[in-house]
Amino acid sequence: MGKFAGKKAVVTGGTHGMGLAIxxxxxxGGAEVVLxxxxxxxxxxxxxxxxxxxxxxxxxxAASMADIRALAGTVRxxxxxxxxxxxxxxxxxxxxxxxxTEDSWDRHFAVNAKGAFFTVQSLSALINDGGAIVFTTxxxxxxxxxxxxxxxxxxxxxxxxxxxxxxxxPRKIRVNSVAPGYIKTPTMGxxxxxxxxxxxxxRQGSETTPxxxxxxxxxxxxxxxFLAADATFTTNVEFPVDGGFAQxxxxxx
Numbered sequence: 001m002g003k004f005a006g007k008k009a010v011v012t013g014g015t016h017g018m019g020l021a022i023x024x025x026x027x028x029g030g031a032e033v034v035l036x037x038x039x040x041x042x043x044x045x046x047x048x049x050x051x052x053x054x055x056x057x058x059x060x061x062a063a064s065m066a067d068i069r070a071l072a073g074t075v076r077x078x079x080x081x082x083x084x085x086x087x088x089x090x091x092x093x094x095x096x097x098x099x100x101t102e103d104s105w106d107r108h109f110a111v112n113a114k115g116a117f118f119t120v121q122s123l124s125a126l127i128n129d130g131g132a133i134v135f136t137t138x139x140x141x142x143x144x145x146x147x148x149x150x151x152x153x154x155x156x157x158x159x160x161x162x163x164x165x166x167x168x169x170p171r172k173i174r175v176n177s178v179a180p181g182y183i184k185t186p187t188m189g190x191x192x193x194x195x196x197x198x199x200x201x202x203r204q205g206s207e208t209t210p211x212x213x214x215x216x217x218x219x220x221x222x223x224x225x226f227l228a229a230d231a232t233f234t235t236n237v238e239f240p241v242d243g244g245f246a247q248x249x250x251x252x253x
Contacts, residue, residue, distance in 0.1 A: 002030030004229070008079040010071075011035045012062060012119055013089030015046040017185040018136065021221035022086055027052050034075050036060040036089065062089045062115030063107070072122040081128050084228040087116045088136040090154070092190045094146035094197075105149045112153035117160050129171045132228040135161045136220075139181040139242035144201070147190070158238065165236035174235040176227040181205070181242025184214040211243035 009026050013019040014035025023035045023046075032054040037043045038061040047057050056078045060067045075082065090112045095104055120133060127133070138154045158177065165175035182205025183189060188198050205214045223241045227234065240246050 002028065004029030004031035007031040007084065007229075008082045009033045009084040009086065009228075010075055010079075010082055010123060011086040011088055012060070012115075013037065013136075014086070015039070015042040015057065017187075017189070018180065018183065018217045018220045018224075019086070019088040020046060020049075021217035022088065022224050023050065023055065025218075025221045025225055026084075027054055031084075032056075032079060034058055034071075034078055036062075036071065038062070062119060063110040065118060068115070068118050068122045071119070072126065075123060075126055079126075081126050082123070083128055083131045085120065085123055085127055085131070085133045086136070086224060086228070087119055087133065087157075088224075089115060089119075090136065090150075092147060092150040093192055094144075094190055095149065096146050097148065099146075100149055108149040108153040109156065112150070113156035113160065116157050120164060124168075127171075127173055129173065131173050133161075133164070133168070133173060133175045134224050134227050135175075135177040136224070137161070137177045137179045137238060139179045139240055140246040142181055142242070142245060144204075150190075161238070162236055169235075174227075174231070176231065176235060177238040178220060178224045178227060179238050179240045179242065179246070180215065180220050181240070181245040182209055182214045183220055183241075184216060209243035209245050210247075210249035213243065215241055215243060 004026050009031050011019050011023050014023045015037030023033050026033050034056045036058050058074055060071045137158045161177045188201045220241050223239050
């Protein structure tokens with residue numbers, strides 16, 4: 001019997017990167033999971049990679065209220081009730097002050113903030129009392145030029161998580177966040193980077209992170225699962241997975 005045997009979970013943004021690592025760890029532990037994505041290629045790749053009857057891959061756009069409502073129906077049909085909800089989806093586009101448009105600003109907030117809030121609202125009735133919600137935010141002080149819309153939307157998620165932690169107290173549902181720093185993924189978490197820009201982003205992460213390397217998606221997944229399953233007397237906490245970046249370590253040796 002695995003650690004998560006009998007458990008049921010939803011992971012938004014679960015078809016690649018950190019979300020997929022969370023899904024894989026849950027499945028390895030015996031859980032049944034609904035995971036979402038909006039990119040058809042990533043969805044098919046996830047289906048191929050997971051190859052599990054316990055993984056239900058669903059196309060769902062977090063910016064679409066219709067999709068969010070439909071997701072609740074799918075989760076109810078596939079899983080019934082759930083123990084864990086990982087609100088992991090997000091978009092990040094590099095745009096300088098002059099390049100940000102009203103549309104791109106609204107797109108970031110629609111997916112990252114509005115989508116996060118209404119996903120929880122839509123699925124809240126399906127979460128078992130005593131369950132857990134884990135948001136993916138971003139490491140404090142992780143400042144990269146051109147990510148103002150992204151950073152603003154993630155700060156909104158951070159604030160939302162704090163308020164919801166208070167609102168879910170009567171149901172003993174714990175609400176926490178995992179805050180990644182520089183994590184090595186195929187896109188480094190930012191859409192539209194050239195290969196040269198991606199390498200520079202990774203290089204900057206290795207240089208500025210006190211542990212002198214980028215993190216892995218498995219390390220983020222381990223932290224997210226700890227908050228969901230093991231930290232049973234912990235709520236309203238943001239857990240940095242950033243190699244000491246936001247903790248002010250100098251990294252000097």
